[in-house]
Amino acid sequence: xxxxxxxxxxxxxxxxxxxxxxxxxxxxCIGCPASLGxxxxxxxxVHGIEPDELVERLNEVAGQEA
Numbered sequence: 001x002x003x004x005x006x007x008x009x010x011x012x013x014x015x016x017x018x019x020x021x022x023x024x025x026x027x028x029c030i031g032c033p034a035s036l037g038x039x040x041x042x043x044x045x046v047h048g049i050e051p052d053e054l055v056e057r058l059n060e061v062a063g064q065e066a
Contacts, residue, residue, distance in 0.1 A: 002058045004051045008035035008043055015062035025049060 002014055008029045011018055022029060027047050029035045035043075040058075044051040 002040070002055055002062055004041035004044070004055050005039050007037060007039055008032070009037075011040060011058065017061045018058050021054075021057055021061055025054070 002011060002018075006014075008022075012030065012035075019030060025047070027043060027049070029038070029043055032038075038046075040055060041051040043049075044054055
C-alpha cells in the first residue's frame with residue numbers, strides 16, 4: 001500500500017503505473033535527485049497538490065497492475 005510518507009523513489013519501486021499519474025499532474029519527480037529523500041507528502045506541498053487525494057489515486061493505479 002502506498003502512503004504519503006513513502007519517498008518518491010520508494011513509490012517508483014512499487015509500481016511503474018504511477019509514472020503517468022505523476023507526469024500528468026506536473027510532478028516530474030521521476031528524474032529529480034530530491035526524489036530519493038523527498039516523501040510523497042513533501043512533493044505534494046511543493047507542487048500544490050492534496051497529498052491524500054494523490055495517494056488514493058496512486059493506490060488505485062498500482063492496484064490495477066497485474
